[in-house]
Structure formats: C-alpha cells, structure tokens
Amino acid sequence: MARSPLRPRGFDDLGLQRALSDRLLPFLVAAMAFLAALALAGFFAAAQLARHWQQGAAASVTVQVPAPSAPAAGAGAAPATRLKRVLALLRKDPAIASARALSAAELNALLRPWLGAESRPLALPLPAVIAVSLAQPTASLAGLGAALGKAAPGTLIESHGVWAGRLTALAESLQASAAVALLVVTAVAVAVVAVATRSGLATRREAIEIVHGLGATDRYIAARFAARATRLALLGAIAGAAASLPVLLTLARVAAPFGRLEAPAAPLAIPTAGLPPLLWLALPLLPLAAAVIGYVTAQVTVHSWLRRLP
Amino acid sequence: MVRFEQVGLSYPAHGPGPLAPVLYDLSFSVPEGGFRWLVGASGAGKTSLLRLMYLAVRPSTGRLSLLEVDIGSARRRQLAGLRRRIGVVYQDFRLLPHLSAFDNVALPLRIDGRSEGQIRADVVEMLRWVGLSGKLDSPPETLSGGEQQRVAIARAVIARPRLLLADEPTGNLDEVQAERLLRLLQELSRLGTTVIVATHNRGLVSRHDAPSLRLDHGRLVC
Ligand SMILES: Nc1ncnc2c1ncn2[C@@H]1O[C@H](COP(=O)(O)OP(=O)(O)O)[C@@H](O)[C@H]1O
Ligand SMILES: [Mg+2]
Numbered sequence: 118m119a120r121s122p123l124r125p126r127g128f129d130d131l132g133l134q135r136a137l138s139d140r141l142l143p144f145l146v147a148a149m150a151f152l153a154a155l156a157l158a159g160f161f162a163a164a165q166l167a168r169h170w171q172q173g174a175a176a177s178v179t180v181q182v183p184a185p186s187a188p189a190a191g192a193g194a195a196p197a198t199r200l201k202r203v204l205a206l207l208r209k210d211p212a213i214a215s216a217r218a219l220s221a222a223e224l225n226a227l228l229r230p231w232l233g234a235e236s237r238p239l240a241l242p243l244p245a246v247i248a249v250s251l252a253q254p255t256a257s258l259a260g261l262g263a264a265l266g267k268a269a270p271g272t273l274i275e276s277h278g279v280w281a282g283r284l285t286a287l288a289e290s291l292q293a294s295a296a297v298a299l300l301v302v303t304a305v306a307v308a309v310v311a312v313a314t315r316s317g318l319a320t321r322r323e324a325i326e327i328v329h330g331l332g333a334t335d336r337y338i339a340a341r342f343a344a345r346a347t348r349l350a351l352l353g354a355i356a357g358a359a360a361s362l363p364v365l366l367t368l369a370r371v372a373a374p375f376g377r378l379e380a381p382a383a384p385l386a387i388p389t390a391g392l393p394p395l396l397w398l399a400l401p402l403l404p405l406a407a408a409v410i411g412y413v414t415a416q417v418t419v420h421s422w423l424r425r426l427p
Numbered sequence: 428m429v430r431f432e433q434v435g436l437s438y439p440a441h442g443p444g445p446l447a448p449v450l451y452d453l454s455f456s457v458p459e460g461g462f463r464w465l466v467g468a469s470g471a472g473k474t475s476l477l478r479l480m481y482l483a484v485r486p487s488t489g490r491l492s493l494l495e496v497d498i499g500s501a502r503r504r505q506l507a508g509l510r511r512r513i514g515v516v517y518q519d520f521r522l523l524p525h526l527s528a529f530d531n532v533a534l535p536l537r538i539d540g541r542s543e544g545q546i547r548a549d550v551v552e553m554l555r556w557v558g559l560s561g562k563l564d565s566p567p568e569t570l571s572g573g574e575q576q577r578v579a580i581a582r583a584v585i586a587r588p589r590l591l592l593a594d595e596p597t598g599n600l601d602e603v604q605a606e607r608l609l610r611l612l613q614e615l616s617r618l619g620t621t622v623i624v625a626t627h628n629r630g631l632v633s634r635h636d637a638p639s640l641r642l643d644h645g646r647l648v649c
Contacts, residue, residue, distance in 0.1 A: 130534060132525045327521050330483065331582075332511030333538045334504060427485055427506070 131324050131338070133345045136317035142309070142346070143353030146411070149306040150357025150403050153299060157400070158365050160295035161393035167288035170281045178249040178258060180207065180216075180265070181273040185245035189268050199269035200245045206268060207249060210261055214252045218245055306407065310346055310414040317342065318422050329426050339419040343412045350411030354404035362400070365392055428621050429457040429480065429590065434489035436475055446487070449475045450645045453489070457623065459589075462616040464632050465625040467642035473625040474518060476642065477592050480623065481515045482506055494589055511539050514588030516596045520579040522567040528554060528578045529563040535586040553581045556611075558604075572599035580608060584615065591615060593624045597631060609635050 185200035197205075200218060207216035224246060251258075258274055265272045318325065325338060369391030434453045437446035450472050457463055465473050478484050479491060482498070491498045496509055514535075522531050529550055536546045554563060557577040559570075567575050576599045583591060591612065597605040609631065616622045623640075626632065632639070641648050 128530070128537070130523065130526065130530070130537070132523070135525070324523055324525075327523060328534070328538065329507075330481065330510060330515065330521070331535050331538055332507050332509070332513075334507040337538065427483060 130328055131321050131341050133317060133321065133341060136321045137313060137342070137345050137349060139349060142313045142349045143356065145309045145313075146306060146350045146353030146407055147357035147360065149302050149309065150354035150407055151361045153302045153306075153403055153406075154358050154361030154365065154400060156295045156298040156302060157403075158361075158368070158392065158396050160292055160299065161395045161399070163288045163292035163295060164395075165393050167285050167292060170285040170288060178251060179275045180247040180249055181244045181275070182247065182269050183244045183271040184242065185269075187269075190270065199272075200247075202268045203265055203272060204247065206261070206264055207247065210258075212252055212258065212261075214250045216247055216249045218247050303406075303410070306350075306410050307414050310350060310411050311418050314342055314346060314415045314418040315422065318419065325423075326426065329423070335420055335423045338423060339416050342419045343415040346411040346415035347408050348411075351404050351408040354407030358400050358403045365396070428459040428461070428494065429623075430490075430492045431455050432490040434479065434486045434491050436472075436479060436484060437487045438475075438484075448487075448645065450479075453647050455640060455647060457621055459621055460616055460619045461621050462613060462637045463623045464637055464639040465623055465642070466627065466632060466639050469627065471642040472645045473642055474594055475645075476640075477515075477594050477623070477625055480590070481513055481592050482510055511535065511586065512589045514583035514586065514591045516576075516579050516583045516591075516593040518594040518598070520567075520575050522575060522578055522582075524567055527564045527566055528559060528570065531567065531578055532581045532585055535582060539586055549585060550581075553585050554578075557581050573601070573604065576600060577604070580611075584611070587620070589620060591620050591622045593622070595626055596624060597626065597628055605631060606634075 180203065182200050182203050186198050189197050189199045189202035204216055204218060207213055224243060258276065262274050265274065328338060431453045434450065435448065436450040437448040440447050453476070465476065467473050475484075479486060480493065482493075485491075485498060494509060494512055496505060498506075501509070523534070526534070532553060533546050533550045536549065551560075551563070554560060557580060559574060559577055559581070562570060562574065567578065570578065576596065580593075580596060583593070593612070596608060600608060605628070612622050612624060613635065639649070
C-alpha cells in the first residue's frame, strides 16, 4: 500500500480496465443499492410503526365521560362534576401514568374530519374525552371500570391494547421481512462482485501470471483488483441510492407509514421530507457499504485464486 | 547461488495416469557471477530446468536453493521477493500486450516500488541501449519479433537481477544483435550477476567460451 503513490496515476499493468467492466458491475451494484434503499426505508418505516403502536397506542386508553359537567353520583367530600371525579379516580390509580382531559379545541380537531372544516362550537352535548396513558402497556383497568361507572354512569373505557398489539406484531414482521431482504441483497452483492472478479481473473490470467512471474506479491495483485472493484461498486451504489430517492419521496407523500407517523419520532424539527429520519443517515452509508463489500470481496476472491500460482 | 541436489521434475499428466517426469536427478551448482550455457536437443528439458530456476514450478524431488534460499521451505512472500531478484528472458517474450515498450520495461521497477523519476531515466537509457529509442510508446504488437525480444531482454535486466535466465534469447536476433547481447550478458556476469543462457545456437556457444550444462532426455550429461 505504501508503494502505490509511486505508481503513475491510472497505470493499469493488469489491464483491468478491460477485464472488470465499467458498465455491468456498476449497473448491477446500482440495482442492489436501489433495492437495499427500499428495504432500508421499509425497515425504518416498519420500526417507526411498531414503536408508535407500542409506545403510543398500546399504552393509551380513552375514557369517555357523558354529561361531564353533571354532578357526580355517590357521596364525596365535596360536590364535583363527573369529569373531575373521574379524573381524580384515574390519577389515584397506580397503573396509570397520566390522565388528561382533551380541550374543546382538541376535540374539534378530532371531529373535524367527520363534521367538516367550519369549526363552529358544537351545540351537541359532547362527552368529555380523557386521554390516559398507562404505566405499562400490560396494565389492566378491569377493576377501575366499576368505580368509574358508579361516579359517572355511562363512562366508557376504550383500551387500544388488543388491536395495537396486533398492529405492532404486523409492523414487526414487516420489519423482519425488510431486514431479511437487506441481508439477501447484501449476499447477492457479494456474489455479484465475486463473479465479476473471477471473470476478471480468468480474462487477465496471462497478465497476472506475467506480473506474478516478475515478483509481484499476492497483495500487489489483489490491491489492483480491489481498487477497481471498490471504485466500480462505489459509483454503482451512489447511482442506485440516488435513483431510489425520488421513489422514496413519492412513497412518503403517498403512503401513510412514511408520512403520518413521522411527528412523534422526530421531536427535533429536522426536515426529513416525510422519510424516517434514520433513513437519511442510512442512505449515504449505502455507497460506503458497497465500497467495503467490493473491497473485501475482491481481496478474498483474488487471494484465494492466486493460490493456484506457484 | 544456484544449487541443485538430486532435483527431479514431473509435470502432472494430462488426464488420468501417472506423472510425466521430464527432469531426473539433477545435481550441480553455479557460483555467484558464474556464466553457463544450457544446451541440449529440443525437448531435452532446457525450458523446464529454467522454469525451476525462475520459480514457475517447484521441484518434485530433491533440494533446490537459489540466492541462499531453500525453495522447498520458502514462504510465498519470500518467493515473490526472490522473483524480483531474478531476471528472465522468456522464449515467447511474455510482454504485456496492452502496455507500451516503455511500460513493459518499467514493470519490474514499479513492482519493486522504485520512484518514477529513477524509473524514467533507467528505462529510457535501457531502451536506448537495445536500440529502441524511437519505440518507447509502441505496443508490442507493432514491433517486429527481434524488437520484441529486445524489449524482453531490457525488461529482464532493468532491475539489475542477481540471477539472469535467458531461454533462446537470440532466436529472433541477427548476428550483430546476438553478439551485442552476449557482450551485455558477459558484462553483467563480470559485475556479479549469475547468468544462464539456454540456446541451440552452436556458433554462439563456440565463439563465447563458458562452461556448459548439457541436457539429454532430462538428464545432465557432463
Ligand atoms: N507444462 C508441461 N506439461 C507437461 N509436459 C511438458 C510441459 N512443458 C514441457 N513438457 C515436456 O517436457 C519435455 C521437455 O520440454 P522443455 O523443457 O520445453 O524442453 P526444451 O526447452 O529443451 O525444448 C518435453 O517432452 C515436453 O513435452
Ligand atoms: Mg525450450
């Protein structure tokens, strides 16, 4: 390696410019990088979904209190509205991390899709909605239901746990599929570089034998191949990752998992164009990973091939 | 310097069957700076003997040591280092077709990691000496057989090898060029390079008196 600066730039003693095609290998690596980018996006989006359902929905419960400003039933130290009593009961329970009544504005925002954009204050008698988050997603509110019903008849506890659990499982299996796809793409990329290197070795066999006969070490010869394979893989992966961007951005605009759930995962207002923030870190790493795959695969392939020479 | 002790060589047979022995029980040594003719009929094993010495094959039996290194127990890296100290003029030249005459001759120096400035001066001087000053940038296919042979000779001696092996190096040269080459080889030998030249050019051998290794059907006679 220390010797390479002495070589004139572009001096191609093994004739690799003809042997390792500057079209086919970059094209194949570009295709791999494109697929890897999609798989990565799927992986992060699914991870985000799973996290969202787990942290958000699974641990959250909605409590609806009809006629919230009516006086609470049953004996109390002081007369209070039903809403206040229910809130007090909820906050006393150790299984509950927090309980918060949604404001009128929040309720309006929730109802807007159903009632239209003119947000005139509604004259309908709306129930109060309390957002509850549980200390643990598995906590049970079975005992609490009866007490709440006594204080405010008709109170509904709606736990999101069951379907949130199912959605989480779905998101996690999507994430696993994406991870497997990523592994397969990596394996195929290794195979592609190995095959290209082997065919390069076969077509340049005579030149390699001559250079070997002149005293070139295995390291010298492998370094020539690795340099070229690294370059071609790097260029291919840059092209492939760049080509994936418009596709991903379109997906982010069209498909819910990318766009809608972004807010809770990105508390810092980083502009992510609707893509999972980690994807923006992972995409530039794709060409680097391809370069490493190109380098290591070419090195290993050439070294094992060279053992056939004396 | 060069030391053979009961060395035998067999090539793997084509297809199934026993190995094909081509060299039997060779024992001889050549001191540093020695000059030897290697003579024998076509097929006697001259090229095979040179191949042993330029490390293209390893002995099947016996002990071979070159430049004080025992080939049987040498490591791969060590063999590569030895090859850089051994210059070879191949019978079929073995020039790299995609490189110019200059780059072909520069190759051993670049593999050895010499600096480009020194390479430039040495290669230009060497190609001038073999009469190819005007052909620095010519690829081998545009050169005549004799010119290619001279490029091969230049490549073999450019790195000042300690052992120089030449396989029929005058086959494509005219009388004048052959004499010039012989004077170069003898000069190198006088400067300390061990030189072994395989040839069937009887005139050349008789004009330049030196000890001979004579092969007959894979055995050393005298
Ligand atoms: N690579 C090889 N595989 C098998 N047999 C070979 C090989 N090279 C040479 N031979 C055989 O070895 C014998 C000696 O050949 P060679 O060393 O080329 O002789 P010379 O150079 O004296 O003409 C010949 O019979 C030839 O057929
Ligand atoms: Mg021969």
